[in-house]
Amino acid sequence: MRFTFMCKKDMVPIAGPHGRGKIAIVGAGPAGLAASGYLVCQGYEVDVYDKLPLPGGLMSFAIPSFRISINSIIEGVEDLRDNFSVKFILNTKVFKRDTVRRDEGDEFTKNTVDLRELLNNYDAILIATGTWKSRKMNIPGEDSKGVYTALEYLFLLKSYELGYLNHEPPKANKVIVVGGGLSAIDAAEVMIHRGADEVYLVYRRTINEAPAGSFEINRLRRLGVKWMELAAPKRIIADATGNVKEVELIKMKLGEPDESGRPRPIPIEGSEFTIEADMVIEAVGEIATSPFPDQEYLGIKQDRRGRIIVNDELRTGNEKVFAAGDVVSGPSKVGRAIFLGLNAARNIHLYLTTKRISKGGT
Structure with a gap:
């Protein structure tokens, strides 16, 4: 499963920071991995945060191996890490500090980072935290x-x-x-x-x-x-x-x-x-799990089902923060999450190259 398929055929993988800008992706599921692949192909430095010990999200930890091969996921992740210098910060849950919400997979969390800290250290953020709470x-x-x-x-x-x-x-x-x-x-x-x-x-x-x-x-x-x-x-x-x-x-x-x-x-x-x-x-459904429990945090809003509200560009109410995947759409197929992740990455690239600010999710 190759996540860098948007790279030009003659592009030489670069070891180390790319220098065009620094982006944090919260969630290493299909949307987050697809977005990271697109963004490193555009020359950005990308850090991916995930609470689990292995990237892949539900693909790795919930979808049976007879549907998706874990080896193909690992190969795609290793390509991002080894050939394009994507940094994976694992066992780390991004969540509003001093608040608690128990989701599936939290038992692997060793560290917690507040979304506010990421805002201070990155040029743009993509939230792709999926649906890790069961109905x-x-x-x-x-x-x-x-x-x-x-x-x-x-x-x-x-x-x-x-x-x-x-x-x-x-x-x-x-x-x-x-x-x-x-x-x-x-x-x-x-x-x-x-x-x-x-x-x-x-x-x-x-x-x-x-x-x-x-x-x-x-x-x-x-x-x-x-x-x-x-x-x-x-x-x-x-x-x-x-x-x-x-x-x-x-x-x-x-x-x-x-x-x-x-x-x-x-x-x-x-x-x-x-x-x-x-x-x-x-198996009566899953609930979107954003990195904060409130209806609104840092200008980012969620609806009554916990889904992050975005505009047509997948931008939230905070100009630096985008969101994609199941945390926006609710439970969906892997292909849909990848599609949304790629769209969000394109809009992040557009935002950082033009600094065009449109009205975000309200």
């Missing part, structure tokens, strides 16, 4: 042993496979995965690969509305995953030791479109039923 179903029994979010479980598994954790996450025989997006698909397929006897993929709408699409869902069905649509968990039932025993679900019907434009799922009264399970994986 919950908020149903009774959710705190039972054996209940995970998809991000939580996949993160533990990838961290173990990469050698950063000593203990692998538990396996299970009967698994219920809740959701219809790619995270749900990945979690269900991982559990099949890990030897589960039964894996249910439960979704409150139909296959036609599932974000992952019918191709991915039907592919899983051929692998043995049991697709269950128009159903939603109502409560998780634990045994005497607190471990998941079964899940009570309720059948749904589709109503008028909701704010997403899809038919609203409506519970059918009296249609409850139960399925035995010893693990439940919630």
Whole structure:
């Protein structure tokens, strides 16, 4: 995976600072890596901050290896570091000082840097911190042993496979995965690969509305995953030791479109039923995780979903700060994050070469 594909064919890699300007990129996921590749190709000195011990973001620590090869990510990172002098400052979380927010992956954080410090030391900043917080179903029994979010479980598994954790996450025989997006698909397929006897993929709408699409869902069905649509968990039932025993679900019907434009799922009264399970994986979405918990900080604003607000140039309300990737769009595919990272990098280059100031995100 080459992130310096925007470099001219005859460009000779430069060791050491490039001298055109210094840029900080916060987040070493697909958006941040794509942006760093573009900017070093334009001659900038680039420092990339990330809380994890290895660059790649969700590509390295949440997306299964059967989708994206970790070796290809490492090769791209080594190219940036060794041939173009991109500096990776790892195990370092950029976050507003004296505030706390627990996100996935924070256990690897050894240092914290305030965004204000970066503003004082760089010509421009790109925030590409992704979506590292899981949504919950908020149903009774959710705190039972054996209940995970998809991000939580996949993160533990990838961290173990990469050698950063000593203990692998538990396996299970009967698994219920809740959701219809790619995270749900990945979690269900991982559990099949890990030897589960039964894996249910439960979704409150139909296959036609599932974000992952019918191709991915039907592919899983051929692998043995049991697709269950128009159903939603109502409560998780634990045994005497607190471990998941079964899940009570309720059948749904589709109503008028909701704010997403899809038919609203409506519970059918009296249609409850139960399925035995010893693990439940919630894949009902992730939340954008900006480097500050407030609605506004340093002129940078976020919406009610935690997404950083930007203008058409991907500039925030602070003229030196841009944002890209899932922290702007919400959960998306890797290709979309790379696209936004490249666009942000182009606009940073334009800003630094012309000092053109337009109205940022409001």
